[in-house]
Amino acid sequence: LNAPVVAHISELNEVDATLVCVPLDAVMGVAKDLLQSRIPVVECARLHGEAFLAHKAEIHRAALHHKLPAVVGAGCDPGVFSLLRSHFALLAPGGHTETSRHSVPSLHHTLAATDIPGVRQALATESRSVEGRRQRYVYVELESSADVAAVTDAIVHDPLFLDEQTQVFPVHSLAALEAANHGVTFERRAAPGDPGHAAFLLEARYDEAWLAARMMLAAARALPFLQAGAYSLLDLPPGALWGEQRAAAEKEWI
Incomplete structure (x- = not known):
């Protein structure tokens, strides 16, 4: 990366935006200093609920004072994950979301799945839902000729797995899965009695720092479209996150 390294941001010229990647207790001070220096801010403080709202309100006051977006x-x-959870909730209002996290090192090999025809390799992990029921996630790398539905059915109905709710996820490469450092599963179910009976399941594997960096860069692309003040991702139009690629993104994804 051909980028200058400086002791203080004041040594740089024409800074369009800053990505604040510092410990939580330093975020507010750094953000305020940057805004005072007339530099828009994107930050990723790990706060939720009332603590997040209070944090946002304080940065909002500073951003308004200096007439800059953050x-x-x-x-x-x-x-x-905030975007994913909120979109699931829009589609299944009044329902319930379960989030199961695991580190990839918690995955272990399972011979029961590997012995099923069409399965090249398999890894599994277990967790408990918020109601306390046991859940198993099985990741399978399949032969090119394998029938995904048949493999899934065989694993779910294997006697070894009948005592737990089991989800099967085909992956292209278990080696790539093991190279990731985090995993998460989101499941959103509609409220009882909802006529749509909606249910959504998302399984993801990722490097946390890489994912956060991608999100911060997307937020930085939105800054030129924003008035002064502090915004969460839910305040932003989705297209703004694409910046100058907005038209191309709309053409491809809509």
Whole structure:
């Protein structure tokens, strides 16, 4: 990366935005100093609920005073996961969301799944839902000729797995999965009696720092479209996160 390294940001010229990546107790002071220096801010403080709202309000006052925009909570969580949770809730209002996190080192090999025809390799991990029921997630790397539905059915109905709710996720490479350092599963279920009976499941594997950096860069692309003040990701139009690529993104994803 051909980028200058300086002792203080004042040594740089024409800074369009800053990504604040410092410990939580230093975020507020750094953000205020940057705003005072007339530099827009994107930060990723790990705060939720009332603590996040109070943090946002204080940065909002500073941003208004200096007539600059700032985006707060634009990391991994809050950040990426906030967007996913809120969109699931929009589609299944009044329902319930379960979040299961695991570190990839918690995955272990499972011979029961590996012995199923079409399965090249398999890894599994267990967790408990908020209601306390046991859940198992099985990741399978399949042969090219494998039938995904048949493999899934065989694993779910294997006697070894019948005592737990089991989800099966085909992956291209278990080696790549093991190289990731975090995993998460979001499940959103509609409220009882909801006529749509909606249910959404998202499974993800990721490097937390890499994911947070991607989200912060997207938030920085939105800064030129914003008035003075502090914004969370839920305040931003989705298209603004694409910046100059907005038209191309709309054409591809809509």
